[in-house]
Amino acid sequence: MLEVNLAPLALTTGNFAAGDTVRVTVSFQYRVGVDTSLTLRAAPYYANLFGKHLVSACVGQTDLLLEPSSEAVEKTAAVDIVLTPGSLGGIENGTYGLVVWLRSGNSTADPWTLPSPLARAEQDNVLVVSGNSGGGITDTFSSMMPMLMLVMMLGMVGPLLSGGEE
Amino acid sequence: METKTLELNLGGVRPLQAPPQEYAPGWYVDPESGQPVYYDGETRTFYTLSGGIYIPLGYMNPAPNQVTLGPGERLKVSISYKYAGPAVSGATERFCVGVYGAFGFTEKIIGTNTRSLSQSTTPLTYTSEYTFTIPTGVGTDWDDLYCKVSGGSPSVNESIFGYENALLITGKDPTISEFKITDFVKV
Numbered sequence: 001m002l003e004v005n006l007a008p009l010a011l012t013t014g015n016f017a018a019g020d021t022v023r024v025t026v027s028f029q030y031r032v033g034v035d036t037s038l039t040l041r042a043a044p045y046y047a048n049l050f051g052k053h054l055v056s057a058c059v060g061q062t063d064l065l066l067e068p069s070s071e072a073v074e075k076t077a078a079v080d081i082v083l084t085p086g087s088l089g090g091i092e093n094g095t096y097g098l099v100v101w102l103r104s105g106n107s108t109a110d111p112w113t114l115p116s117p118l119a120r121a122e123q124d125n126v127l128v129v130s131g132n133s134g135g136g137i138t139d140t141f142s143s144m145m146p147m148l149m150l151v152m153m154l155g156m157v158g159p160l161l162s163g164g165e166e
Numbered sequence: 167m168e169t170k171t172l173e174l175n176l177g178g179v180r181p182l183q184a185p186p187q188e189y190a191p192g193w194y195v196d197p198e199s200g201q202p203v204y205y206d207g208e209t210r211t212f213y214t215l216s217g218g219i220y221i222p223l224g225y226m227n228p229a230p231n232q233v234t235l236g237p238g239e240r241l242k243v244s245i246s247y248k249y250a251g252p253a254v255s256g257a258t259e260r261f262c263v264g265v266y267g268a269f270g271f272t273e274k275i276i277g278t279n280t281r282s283l284s285q286s287t288t289p290l291t292y293t294s295e296y297t298f299t300i301p302t303g304v305g306t307d308w309d310d311l312y313c314k315v316s317g318g319s320p321s322v323n324e325s326i327f328g329y330e331n332a333l334l335i336t337g338k339d340p341t342i343s344e345f346k347i348t349d350f351v352k353v
Binding site: 011014016020021022023024025026027028029030031032033034036038066068069070071072076080098100102104118119120121123126127 | 348
């Protein structure tokens with residue numbers, strides 16, 4: 001028996017530098033009875049044991065106006081996201097997913113929060129970000145952590161030892 | 167603005183003085199569902215009891231096709247039926263769009279025509295139509311409709327016919343499909 005599975009074409013991975021602006025284009029069909037304003041948002045995301053998380057500093061958004069139509073209308077739209085560098089509280093070097101979603105009203109909820117957005121599309125591991133300098137405050141602090149902990153432990157143990165000698 | 171059309175055939179309409187019905191009034195078992203149904207000799211219709219209300223069996227039918235509509239658009243419903251019997255004046259043709267569910271039909275938009283039926287010993291075909299304008303506050307579940315002919319003098323036996331899911335209502339909430347990322351590039 002022949003089995004054919006149809007799936008959307010996967011997006012090709014793209015390489016970007018921290019600070020770049022990425023234009024994300026989406027397409028969809030809609031039907032609506034009255035003039036409707038929606039917000040299209042896009043953002044990089046990462047996943048861990050606790051789920052998917054937006055890089056909140058890099059969320060881009062644009063407003064869309066849907067004109068009434070009882071027949072399905074094809075529409076394309078674009079939204080820009082700025083890959084704010086990690087040193088400014090933005091995105092770190094690494095590989096990220098890309099998610100776009102549509103919500104009505106002013107809801108700023110992320111795309112995985114209920115109530116669900118009107119539409120959402122996402123793909124893991126398509127944004128490869130590099131170009132963050134390695135000398136940021138966070139990086140320096142991270143590399144010094146083991147040494148700091150050792151010093152702190154010695155600081156705690158030292159008085160005990162000296163107290164025992166007296 | 168475009169007017170969309172839906173056509174229904176109500177079949178035959180009988181005068182109340184029609185020949186005796188095929189079934190004796192009383193309770194029967196529906197062979198398809200196994201549930202008890204009541205046959206009313208006066209209306210010559212089977213009824214089922216749902217939520218304390220007797221609902222005629224079989225007057226709602228799957229729609230052969232769907233008409234897509236939004237607020238402000240117009241829907242023309244055309245009906246045809248046959249009548250043989252004495253002349254009738256003031257019979258009512260009723261057109262309803264609404265919600266059909268377990269407890270019957272909830273009417274949302276209603277239209278009526280009044281007409282006279284000629285005396286005839288052979289069935290004559292009558293056609294009629296009513297045009298609805300879909301209101302702004304239309305609900306997306308207003309997707310059912312029915313039409314019936316009844317009343318008049320002398321009164322005709324009620325003849326009713328409807329379609330479930332005949333309308334695809336485009337309301338104030340958008341319906342989005344085929345949503346996908348087509349591209350992403352550095353600008």
